[in-house]
Amino acid sequence: MEIFKYLETYDYEQVVFCQDKRSGLKAIIAIHDTTLGPALGGTRMWTYESEEAAIEDALRLARGMTYKNAAAGLNLGGGKTVIIGDPKKDKNEAMFRAFGRYIQGLNGRYITAEDVGTTVADMDLIHEETDYVTGISPAFGSSGNPSPVTAYGVYRGMKAAAKAAFGDDSLEGKVIAVQGVGNVAYNLCRHLHEEGAKLIVTDINKEAVKMAVDEFGAKAVDPQDIYGVECDIYAPCALGAVINDATIPQLKARVIAGAANNQLKETKHGDLIHEMGIVYAPDYVINAGGVINVADELYGYNRERAMKKVELIYNNIEKVIEIAKRDGIPTYRAADLMAEERIESVRTSTNLYLQNGKHILNRRR
Numbered sequence: 001m002e003i004f005k006y007l008e009t010y011d012y013e014q015v016v017f018c019q020d021k022r023s024g025l026k027a028i029i030a031i032h033d034t035t036l037g038p039a040l041g042g043t044r045m046w047t048y049e050s051e052e053a054a055i056e057d058a059l060r061l062a063r064g065m066t067y068k069n070a071a072a073g074l075n076l077g078g079g080k081t082v083i084i085g086d087p088k089k090d091k092n093e094a095m096f097r098a099f100g101r102y103i104q105g106l107n108g109r110y111i112t113a114e115d116v117g118t119t120v121a122d123m124d125l126i127h128e129e130t131d132y133v134t135g136i137s138p139a140f141g142s143s144g145n146p147s148p149v150t151a152y153g154v155y156r157g158m159k160a161a162a163k164a165a166f167g168d169d170s171l172e173g174k175v176i177a178v179q180g181v182g183n184v185a186y187n188l189c190r191h192l193h194e195e196g197a198k199l200i201v202t203d204i205n206k207e208a209v210k211m212a213v214d215e216f217g218a219k220a221v222d223p224q225d226i227y228g229v230e231c232d233i234y235a236p237c238a239l240g241a242v243i244n245d246a247t248i249p250q251l252k253a254r255v256i257a258g259a260a261n262n263q264l265k266e267t268k269h270g271d272l273i274h275e276m277g278i279v280y281a282p283d284y285v286i287n288a289g290g291v292i293n294v295a296d297e298l299y300g301y302n303r304e305r306a307m308k309k310v311e312l313i314y315n316n317i318e319k320v321i322e323i324a325k326r327d328g329i330p331t332y333r334a335a336d337l338m339a340e341e342r343i344e345s346v347r348t349s350t351n352l353y354l355q356n357g358k359h360i361l362n363r364r365r
């Protein structure tokens with residue numbers, strides 16, 4: 001990988017490699033863009049096939065956070081961390097504390113939170129060493145696990161996408177194929193079940209599937225079969241790149257709306273599903289509930305205020321669909337335009353010199 005060429009192409013600011021051999025920490029912090037404010041994005045712990053795959057994931061996810069935070073109207077830039085390792089076997093206190101010290105060393109340029117493979121308990125350990133962490137225990141006056149809030153945002157966004165496809169935002173009786181029944185999707189399934197949707201689920205974790213079958217009357221299918229099931233809505237809620245050359249020909253859904261980050265393998269796949277008339281709720285717009293929730297901690301966490309902002313994901317998805325219709329472009333492109341326009345407008349206003357400008361974290365202390 002020609003790293004500087006890649007950084008230049010997508011305009012990344014900074015990449016930090018963190019190594020601590022006593023605890024086994026191997027982490028990559030990627031900071032994409034801090035025009036709007038400090039880079040906020042979670043920490044993913046995963047067993048990567050190669051170091052290159054880990055770097056690529058960190059970079060892609062960090063850039064996604066720039067767009068997610070901008071589109072959600074947050075005064076935050078985009079960043080993300082990946083820790084290379086097995087979240088079931090390789091975690092220890094020293095690892096997260098060492099990682100916390102690396103974050104502290106960035107002096108507020110990057111703020112972390114949970115992502116796949118990390119938990120509130122891990123954030124609490126990071127918090128021993130740095131202020132620049134969100135999603136810590138409610139006992140610290142914090143917001144806790146962001147997943148249920150992300151799920152609520154996905155549910156709201158799915159309704160807006162359903163309205164565009166079916167003329168009505170009710171999900172009652174709709175058949176919804178949910179891929180991955182993890183922290184977010186379990187909570188999403190609960191909302192969908194409560195509204196009377198019929199669920200088809202899959203997961204590589206059999207216990208997760210069993211829970212959805214037992215609690216929500218879901219029908220279970222094997223992981224490779226989820227793409228081709230007869231359904232109204234496909235909700236990708238596991239890992240990324242699931243909308244690709246191999247899966248698109250199998251899809252029967254009229255709507256794609258799910259929690260996973262980086263759902264499109266490449267932008268051409270966003271063009272393809274647009275041509276097929278599928279209403280795609282762009283991943284980083286619909287799954288912003290978690291970051292909206294953790295970002296509220298920077299103002300002194302208020303659950304009610306955070307949930308009100310998350311409700312607006314419905315309106316944001318409607319807005320993206322409107323821009324797409326107006327300009328005759330796919331929704332993923334409309335979302336990018338919305339985010340890019342906001343970043344550019346703020347970049348222009350920050351040209352004005354201001355001594356000791358107001359900093360978002362000042363409000364927290």
Ligand SMILES: NC(=O)C1=CN([C@@H]2O[C@H](COP(=O)(O)OP(=O)(O)OC[C@H]3O[C@@H](n4cnc5c(N)ncnc54)[C@H](O)[C@@H]3O)[C@@H](O)[C@H]2O)C=CC1
Pocket residue numbers: 115116117146147148150179180181182183184185202203204205208223237238239240259260261287288290291
């Ligand atoms: N947790 C949050 O608040 C947020 C999560 N996201 C994204 O949403 C997605 C899900 O996140 P979480 O629920 O927190 O993660 P999770 O790790 O709790 O759940 C993911 C689930 O997907 C399953 N899975 C993995 N590979 C699979 C495959 N090939 N087929 C079927 N199932 C598979 C796993 O067994 C697991 O149950 C991720 O892409 C994450 O980045 C995005 C925004 C916020």
Ligand SMILES: O=C(O)CCC(=O)C(=O)O
Pocket residue numbers: 040041042043068113114115135146150261287288289290291294
């Ligand atoms: O929701 C979170 O835990 C933090 C933000 C984030 O990393 C994400 O939205 O992917």
